[in-house]
Amino acid sequence: MNQHNRILFAGDPHGNFKPLIAAVHKYQPEAVILLGDYDLEMPLESCLEEIVGITEIWWIAGNHDFETPGKYNNLFNSAFSDKDLHLKVTEIAGLRVVGLSGIFLGRVWYPPQQPKWLGKQHYLHHQSANIKHSGMSLKYKSAIWHDEFEALKALKADILVSHEAPGSHRHGFNVIGELAAAMGVTNIFHGHLHENYATTIKNNIKVYGVADSAVADLLGNTLSE
Numbered sequence: 001m002n003q004h005n006r007i008l009f010a011g012d013p014h015g016n017f018k019p020l021i022a023a024v025h026k027y028q029p030e031a032v033i034l035l036g037d038y039d040l041e042m043p044l045e046s047c048l049e050e051i052v053g054i055t056e057i058w059w060i061a062g063n064h065d066f067e068t069p070g071k072y073n074n075l076f077n078s079a080f081s082d083k084d085l086h087l088k089v090t091e092i093a094g095l096r097v098v099g100l101s102g103i104f105l106g107r108v109w110y111p112p113q114q115p116k117w118l119g120k121q122h123y124l125h126h127q128s129a130n131i132k133h134s135g136m137s138l139k140y141k142s143a144i145w146h147d148e149f150e151a152l153k154a155l156k157a158d159i160l161v162s163h164e165a166p167g168s169h170r171h172g173f174n175v176i177g178e179l180a181a182a183m184g185v186t187n188i189f190h191g192h193l194h195e196n197y198a199t200t201i202k203n204n205i206k207v208y209g210v211a212d213s214a215v216a217d218l219l220g221n222t223l224s225e
């Protein structure tokens with residue numbers, strides 16, 4: 001096996017898992033990491049049936065995965081519910097991978113602006129008894145929360161996988177590059193913006209955007225089927 005194919009990264013499938021499945025059959029990676037936005041009409045394991053058991057399957061969530069209770073449950077209550085990389089460092093194929101799900105939301109935190117709420121507890125404390133009881137809406141669950149984001153900076157990792165882009169992209173956020181630098185990350189892979197590209201940002205961190213339904217290897221090469 002090619003060393004650079006031992007982990008493959010899948011850009012926003014939006015319901016189309018065929019390119020990922022084809023790439024797994026062709027390159028036989030140790031693991032695949034999905035970068036969010038699945039639009040799941042059935043549980044994740046049903047969409048990936050063909051590759052279950054032949055490679056490790058890991059994921060972060062994108063904004064679309066919080067759009068409806070159905071899409072949310074098909075991911076967060078799937079057979080792969082424990083393969084969520086969000087807010088932790090996981091060793092995958094010998095590399096330390098940290099995940100950041102969700103998006104920046106104006107009503108929560110939209111860098112470089114100051115956060116509206118410091119964290120989920122702060123937000124919930126100021127809500128009606130009704131919301132306190134029923135919990136946060138899916139919209140708020142899709143947000144990147146400032147306190148959780150800052151806490152990650154104490155950890156170390158090799159690769160950051162995020163749905164949002166760092167400042168390398170015109171629609172990206174510099175704070176993501178700052179997070180990567182604080183964690184000692186050397187490579188960032190992100191989805192969301194439906195664009196394949198590779199570039200280098202401050203601290204010599206390599207950034208790879210992975211387009212919708214595209215598959216990239218550890219060097220950021222887009223793999224054809």
Ligand SMILES: [Zn+2]
Pocket residue numbers: 012036037062063064163191192193
């Ligand atoms: Zn997205």
